[in-house]
Amino acid sequence: MKTLIKSNALIDGANREPIVNGCMLIEDGVIKAVGKEEDFGSLDEVKVEDLTDYYLMPGLINSHTHLSVVPGLGDQLGQLRLPGERNILRSMPNIKKDLASGVTTMRIMGEEHFIDVEIKKAIQEGLIEGPRLLVSGRGIVASNGHGAALTLSDGEEEVRKHVRENLAKGADQIKLFVTGGVSSSGKGLDFCGYTAKEVAAAVEEADRMGTYCAAHAHGGKGVDLCIQEGVRTIEHGALVTEKQVEKMIRRNMWIIGTFSILFHPEGIEKSDFSDPSIKEKVLRARETEAEVFDMVLKSGVNLALGTDSMHGQMSYEAKCLTRFGANNWKTIQAITKHAAEACQVEDLVGTLEVGKLGDFIALEENPLENIEALEKVKEVYKEGRRILK
Ligand SMILES: [Zn+2]
The missing domain is CATH 3.20.20.140 (Metal-dependent hydrolases)
Structure with a gap:
């Protein structure tokens, strides 16, 4: 099952500049693609999760x-x-x-x-x-x-x-x-x-x-x-x-x-x-x-x-x-x-890049502008699966 995650902005943790309207394609818990939606081509049989109200960043x-x-x-x-x-x-x-x-x-x-x-x-x-x-x-x-x-x-x-x-x-x-x-x-x-x-x-x-x-x-x-x-x-x-x-x-x-x-x-x-x-x-x-x-x-x-x-x-x-x-x-x-x-798990987690696990959180505000944004975690996903509302 492939899931397309849409965001207001995606902070991948590796690059300082967030991707505005960034998207992630996750399959079997693993990130397969990160970028703008239009870069992904046609996406058949993909479940879409609309998180366009939120800033996404690594778990x-x-x-x-x-x-x-x-x-x-x-x-x-x-x-x-x-x-x-x-x-x-x-x-x-x-x-x-x-x-x-x-x-x-x-x-x-x-x-x-x-x-x-x-x-x-x-x-x-x-x-x-x-x-x-x-x-x-x-x-x-x-x-x-x-x-x-x-x-x-x-x-x-x-x-x-x-x-x-x-x-x-x-x-x-x-x-x-x-x-x-x-x-x-x-x-x-x-x-x-x-x-x-x-x-x-x-x-x-x-x-x-x-x-x-x-x-x-x-x-x-x-x-x-x-x-x-x-x-x-x-x-x-x-x-x-x-x-x-x-x-x-x-x-x-x-x-x-x-x-x-x-x-x-x-x-x-x-x-x-x-x-x-x-x-x-x-x-x-x-x-x-x-x-x-x-x-x-x-x-x-x-x-x-x-x-x-x-x-x-x-x-x-x-x-x-x-x-x-x-x-x-x-x-x-x-x-x-x-x-x-x-913690020696950089091959698995820590950034939202291709090949890493789909661990991420959704925030209402941009934590790069206001660190207190981390106080209000709206969604938590582990390996591409939503675990908390
Ligand atoms: Zn201790």
Whole structure:
């Protein structure tokens, strides 16, 4: 079945200039042609979907989130420790929110009990509706590290074993927790939980299976270790220095900004501010974030964004990046084309080009002119199929 999608304007994500009255021909979920309707020739036996009221753009990609966690409820690690059955159910409304906000692909950065692997399967099998998932399985974290929920990996042997188990269960990539974090009590953001050898062991195991390591890392020695030992994506990076960013550029690494969790009033602020150490870390990170990301943006290092469990908040995430100085085009790329590259799915999604999957969203306004247009997602299509009105 072929479908012709008509638009007011089509932002393909690869070219800055939208195609006015752009059309897309989709067959079996794959984009077969993009351009002006008159270029397509005669179109017999084609179903037409009239979206000429809307601006179309690629489906959003959330490069860093979780499934079961709701930051506003507090104690995120406690939430991860809940029984798997319960967390599968707790994930359902979150997935729904993500999808409704226009997210058609998301990278899951750590869950216990392999609930991410099972939910990914359920979505693939069509049991439930949801974004395409790229899963990490259990986070790899030291006993005294930030992110320590149930599975703890100390020493090279345990790191290797747990990375291998994750990969055997179906992890797409490996998530390490290397430095301290804002949402756990105690240790500072530049605390480093792992040795070079432990990070190297994880990278080697992932690399041998054709994938990579993503690391929760804010700054300090932990970021140095990640750069040195071959981690591919630095998650958060609230305290990265110019020197570190220069090295990341040389190694073609990525920074994944996660602003919603830090700034949104429904995030950590709503729950864990009763813990003075968390409050202090959040406030400090908020202060440094604007300066650090101004530098990050100017450096030209690879950048993508994720909401880190702030479900349905990709528009807020995007708005934060524009506040730090990115123009709308750069921001849109950080949640589409560049995000697809960060997550290594650029052959499938991220732009509306021939050969890619028909994942796209319909907006009332042009997000290139007003980034807040992302707040009102009118239609979501995944692989050419309309999944939400
Ligand atoms: Zn996270």
